[in-house]
Amino acid sequence: MRHMKTHSNEKPHKCTMCDRAFKTLASLQNHHNTHTGVRPHKCKQCEAAFTTSGELVRHIRYKHTFEKPHKCTECDYASVELSKLKRHMRSHTGERPYHCPHCNYASPDTYKLKRHLRIHTGEKPYQCEICGAKFTQSNSLKAHRLIHSGNKPVYQCELCPTTCGRRTDLKIHMQKLHSSEKPLQCKKCLQEFPDRYSYKMHIKTHEGEKCFRCDQCDYAAYSMRLLESHVLTHTGEKPFICEICGATFRQKQLLRRHKSLYHTPEDDLILVEQAKPKRARITTEHISTPLTAEQVLQGSLLNDMKEGKLGEAPKVVIVHPDGRVEEVTRQLQSLAQQHGLEEVMMKMATVNEQSEVWKLGGEGRGISRREVGVGGYTAAIVTCSTTQTRRSHDENGHCERTVRGMETGW
DNA sequence: CGGGTTAGCGCCCTCTGCTGGGAAAAA
DNA sequence: ATTTTTCCCAGCAGAGGGCGCTAACCCG
Ligand SMILES: [Zn+2]
Ligand SMILES: [Zn+2]
Ligand SMILES: [Zn+2]
Ligand SMILES: [Zn+2]
Ligand SMILES: [Zn+2]
Numbered sequence: 001m002r003h004m005k006t007h008s009n010e011k012p013h014k015c016t017m018c019d020r021a022f023k024t025l026a027s028l029q030n031h032h033n034t035h036t037g038v039r040p041h042k043c044k045q046c047e048a049a050f051t052t053s054g055e056l057v058r059h060i061r062y063k064h065t066f067e068k069p070h071k072c073t074e075c076d077y078a079s080v081e082l083s084k085l086k087r088h089m090r091s092h093t094g095e096r097p098y099h100c101p102h103c104n105y106a107s108p109d110t111y112k113l114k115r116h117l118r119i120h121t122g123e124k125p126y127q128c129e130i131c132g133a134k135f136t137q138s139n140s141l142k143a144h145r146l147i148h149s150g151n152k153p154v155y156q157c158e159l160c161p162t163t164c165g166r167r168t169d170l171k172i173h174m175q176k177l178h179s180s181e182k183p184l185q186c187k188k189c190l191q192e193f194p195d196r197y198s199y200k201m202h203i204k205t206h207e208g209e210k211c212f213r214c215d216q217c218d219y220a221a222y223s224m225r226l227l228e229s230h231v232l233t234h235t236g237e238k239p240f241i242c243e244i245c246g247a248t249f250r251q252k253q254l255l256r257r258h259k260s261l262y263h264t265p266e267d268d269l270i271l272v273e274q275a276k277p278k279r280a281r282i283t284t285e286h287i288s289t290p291l292t293a294e295q296v297l298q299g300s301l302l303n304d305m306k307e308g309k310l311g312e313a314p315k316v317v318i319v320h321p322d323g324r325v326e327e328v329t330r331q332l333q334s335l336a337q338q339h340g341l342e343e344v345m346m347k348m349a350t351v352n353e354q355s356e357v358w359k360l361g362g363e364g365r366g367i368s369r370r371e372v373g374v375g376g377y378t379a380a381i382v383t384c385s386t387t388q389t390r391r392s393h394d395e396n397g398h399c400e401r402t403v404r405g406m407e408t409g410w
Numbered sequence: 411c412g413g414g415t416t417a418g419c420g421c422c423c424t425c426t427g428c429t430g431g432g433a434a435a436a437a
Numbered sequence: 438a439t440t441t442t443t444c445c446c447a448g449c450a451g452a453g454g455g456c457g458c459t460a461a462c463c464c465g
Contacts, residue, residue: 026412053414062455083418091452112450140447168427
């Protein structure tokens with residue numbers, strides 16, 4: 001009979017304050033105390049009090065004895081509760097049982113999923129009481145509040161006088177300025193330096209020096225660029241040609257001034273001119289290491305296209321090896337509508353075969369052009385972008401921040 | 411039966427640290 | 438003037454701590 005009772009679902013003890021019922025009087029009493037707030041089990045070492053003895057014991061382990069009965073077999077983690085150890089074990093196994101219904105994120109525990117879901121619902125429960133800014137996570141708000149308060153933490157770099165306002169930024173500083181990849185060479189004296197910090201310190205020692213001497217006269221320049229244009233006064237070259245009237249200039253600045261004085265701002269597609277070897281020499285030092293076509297297309301152009309940063313109607317031309325210039329904007333636009341952007345960029349990649357991209361062009365206000373030269377082909381994209389900087393990604397998928405701009409006058 | 415113990419589910423909080431966007435500053 | 442670098446900051450995931458409550462189990 002007793003066996004029957006313990007295993008039956010009989011719940012004879014009903015709560016008077018809600019509709020729940022319990023098997024034993026004791027569990028009813030515990031439950032009833034949650035209604036009344038009665039907490040018979042008081043902690044002897046602090047003010048805490050609990051409805052059940054079990055809660056008290058757990059509290060004492062957490063706050064006073066730090067006894068952690070559940071040990072991890074893989075590391076030295078130990079926990080008060082078994083469920084915490086189980087949760088911990090998922091960090092070893094990588095198990096992620098909780099899947100987001102809106103994206104492919106999966107979480108190792110329920111809380112992270114719940115927190116993640118806010119990015120789909122747009123919920124931002126944490127609000128700054130000073131400026132009203134809202135955040136999805138409490139710590140984002142906490143970090144934000146620092147910008148209002150005067151006493152920000154200071155993280156001092158041990159290798160230089162730099163200080164940062166947060167640990168992460170100091171770490172970035174360390175790897176950016178104090179970690180050695182390739183040695184950097186000073187352009188003025190050819191000395192090499194192991195990291196960026198010592199390199200920059202060295203550069204300062206050249207401040208004001210005219211290190212770039214002309215070998216045909218006494219002239220000396222502060223920079224290579226200035227020397228390059230000076231050398232032209234000896235040869236009489238004027239490599240900057242106005243493509244509208246044919247006037248020639250020795251310096252880019254002068255060509256620019258000429259255009260602004262005598263020509264209205266050009267807003268039509270300007271066909272790509274053939275490469276100018278003389279100028280190419282000057283820009284050699286600015287050409288970065290080759291990127292693969294895929295990197296460029298995915299990292300920069302494709303993203304820009306997706307984000308609509310190429311302006312209303314990107315104008316794309318392809319320069320064939322024989323010098324023939326083909327305007328493919330229309331084709332690409334209709335392709336984009338038919339297949340989506342990925343397809344379009346694949347089309348470009350196909351046009352350019354699997355050769356290496358050797359140059360990636362820069363940006364500016366108003367009309368700007370970028371070229372993606374691949375093997376014998378050069379594709380140029382003429383945009384109406386108003387944004388400041390372009391980004392690309394390196395071979396590890398890390399954001400490379402800026403794409404090297406082009407110096408040449410096309 | 412009563413009281414303690416253990417598992418278990420759930421809720422919520424904090425600390426931590428990486429990433430990438432964008433503005434300002436420097437070149 | 439434009440391009441490159443630096444600084445600053447929000448977004449967001451990983452890991453863990455503590456508590457509320459209940460059901461099952463154990464044992465005198
Ligand atoms: Zn009740
Ligand atoms: Zn206590
Ligand atoms: Zn472990
Ligand atoms: Zn999601
Ligand atoms: Zn604020």
